[in-house]
Amino acid sequence: MTRFIFITGGVASSLGKGIASASLGALLQARGFTVRLRKLDPYLNVDPGTMSPYQHGEVYVTDDGAETDLDLGHYERFTGVAARQSDSTTTGRIYSQVIARERKGDYLGATIQVIPHVTDAIKEFITAETGDTDFVLCEIGGTVGDIEGLPFLEAIRQLGNELGQQRALFVHLTLVPYIASSGELKTKPTQHSVKELQSVGIQPDILLCRCDREIPAESRRKIALFCNLRPSAVIQALDVDSIYQVPQSYHEQGFDDEVMRHFAIEARPPDLSRWAGIMQRVRQPEGEVAVAIVGKYTNLRDAYKSLGEALAHGGIANNMRVRLDWLDSEIFEQPDAVHHLEGVHGILVPGGFGERGTEGKIAAARFAREHKVPYFGICFGMQMAVIEAARNLVGLDGAGSSEFGPCKHPVVGLLTEWTRGNTVERRGIGDNLGGTMRLGAYPCDLAAGSMVRDIYGGAARISERHRHRYEVNITYKQRLEHAGLRFSGMSPDGELPEIVEMPGHPWFVGVQFHPELKSKPFDPHPLFASFIKAAVTQSRLV
Ligand code: GLN
Secondary structure: OOEEEEEEEOOOOOOOHHHHHHHHHHHHHHOOOOEEEEEEEOOOOOOHHHOOHHHHOOOEEOOOOOEEOOHHHHHHHHHOOOOOHHHEEEHHHHHHHHHHHHHHOOOOOOOOOHHHHHHHHHHHHHHOOOOOOOEEEEEEOOOOOOHHHHHHHHHHHHHHHHHOOOOEEEEEEEEOOEEOOOOEEOOHHHHHHHHHHHHOOOOOOEEEEEEOOOOOHHHHHHHHHHHOOOHHHEEEEEOOOOHHHHHHHHHHOOHHHHHHHHHOOOOOOOOOHHHHHHHHHHHOOOEEEEEEEEEOOOOOHHHHHHHHHHHHHHHHHHOEEEEEEEEEHHHHHOOOHHHHHOOOOEEEEOOOOOOOOHHHHHHHHHHHHHOOOOEEEEOHHHHHHHHHHHHHHHOOOOEEEHHHOOOOEEEEEEOOEEEEOOEEEEOOOOOOOOOOOEEEEEEEEEOOOOHHHHHOOOOOEEEEEEEEOEEEOHHHHHHHHHOOOEEEEEOOOOOOEEEEEOOOOOOEEEEOOOHHHHOEOOEOOHHHHHHHHHHHHHHHHO
């Protein structure tokens, strides 16, 4: 029997609903249950694929090629359960489905309305493909009171009724702010937020109250009284110094006990040793290394969420703290700006789109190559490293990417045809931009004797997730290899360069995929573990 837990948020956005959902998932797993986590986003985009990182933060890509909200990354990192397209939806996607059905004539004769047609489609999404999973956790994006969120709240209200208390639980995350001038924690915003939820017919079963200090028992009783809950269902979600502390912290506050009590389940206490082990390494590293991230959206950390986490995991694997220096690539377009890179132990150029700042990324790759500083180029970062090598090692003046318009030597060019399983995907200039990149998991063959083959533990074939429209142009392969760049990872048909490395350099790797999407704190990605290891070696040299 699958049980459903619905997570809503109130008072303010950015309270960490995604981490809260992921942590509850981890706690349920630690008690021996199976979980799936799902996200419903109320915006009208079909997916976040075409949104600017400034609007939305990172786009998280699943194995099956869905472009999803970054919270799905938290879910995977905390539970290890691979997210799928069927775990992520938006108002835009739901409406597209309903309208497509209407056009087909599936509702022949009916007037199509938000209730029941849209709410039915939402309920279908929530309850689809649950198999024999013990718990499905559904996070509703946005904040209670948003107009866009109403159909989602109505749908989960209906589901709550249909499933009954034995199979449905409502968790509401709020904020209990501290007002310095009066020296008090304020419960009123929480009361208002719960009222808002009750006005659409949802009575929360558990309140998670974010706060920066202990909430006195008396205030918790007050919240319980005004919000129609038992006091034990008011859980404080205290600020912690690492997100990987959250599962333990919630457990100490009785969150998972309260969930078990609601469903009347007698379960064994959770085994939290995995999280204790991670926290021990996070808290007591043997030292620190500095990695420079040279990118375009460096003032918005959410744009590189998985990347920051994967680097931290690389640190966990090496018992090191990783200090991240976020550098805007445009500063490297000034003369002599490379001094920003002196003293760092590794340089990473992450994924990106568009021409702005690219000369700076190319300059950073050149600095790393010439000064033998560990270099990790991810997707765009690989393409920039190849352009750098083409210009300065092969001597191709005017080498560039056709992403920025026509150039003399398009060493990176538009992908127009590739295979996915048994099908051929084709793209052309002027195609729709939404959902048309090379997306999701693809296999890659690693060359015998290469550094990456070693890093992946000798594996001959790996699978990694992609999100790109351009690709290193294979017609330049020979010239680049001759100049010292090794193409050590290729698509199985030998058509698409997936990994380049530089023999003779301590650690210089460019990958066309996004390894950061698959890294976990309890299972750091081998490329990140190896990159940080190289940074540790570098730190002993400088
Ligand atoms: N803009 C490049 C492309 O589309 C790189 C994409 C990325 O870094 N994810 O190929």
